[in-house]
Amino acid sequence: MIRDLELAFLKIHILYHATKEEVFGIGLTEELARHGYKVGPGTLYPTLSKLEKAGFLTCEARTVDHKQRKYYRITREGGSLLDMMKNKIIELYKEVIEGK
Numbered sequence: 001m002i003r004d005l006e007l008a009f010l011k012i013h014i015l016y017h018a019t020k021e022e023v024f025g026i027g028l029t030e031e032l033a034r035h036g037y038k039v040g041p042g043t044l045y046p047t048l049s050k051l052e053k054a055g056f057l058t059c060e061a062r063t064v065d066h067k068q069r070k071y072y073r074i075t076r077e078g079g080s081l082l083d084m085m086k087n088k089i090i091e092l093y094k095e096v097i098e099g100k
């Protein structure tokens with residue numbers, strides 16, 4: 001159950017960063033660690049791939065320093081999903097944090 005909830009937060013976090021810039025595995029791992037999320041590749045890569053398959057991210061593989069790296073960007077659907085989630089976050093924050 002804890003994992004389900006954390007995965008949901010993780011997905012929202014990824015979508016948010018993908019609206020700011022293109023994202024990739026290692027970069028996201030570092031960014032998420034800054035927020036106290038310890039996310040290993042066994043969680044992160046399948047999550048990115050699920051978001052891509054669902055049409056919320058697009059993926060482009062490029063070679064950087066002789067290594068293949070997958071870069072992800074938000075799609076229009078991903079942007080709409082994030083907006084919807086933002087409203088839910090506001091709603092949840094009002095009730096759970098502010099007690100309104």
Ligand SMILES: [Zn+2]
Binds near residue numbers: 017032
């Ligand atoms: Zn972040």
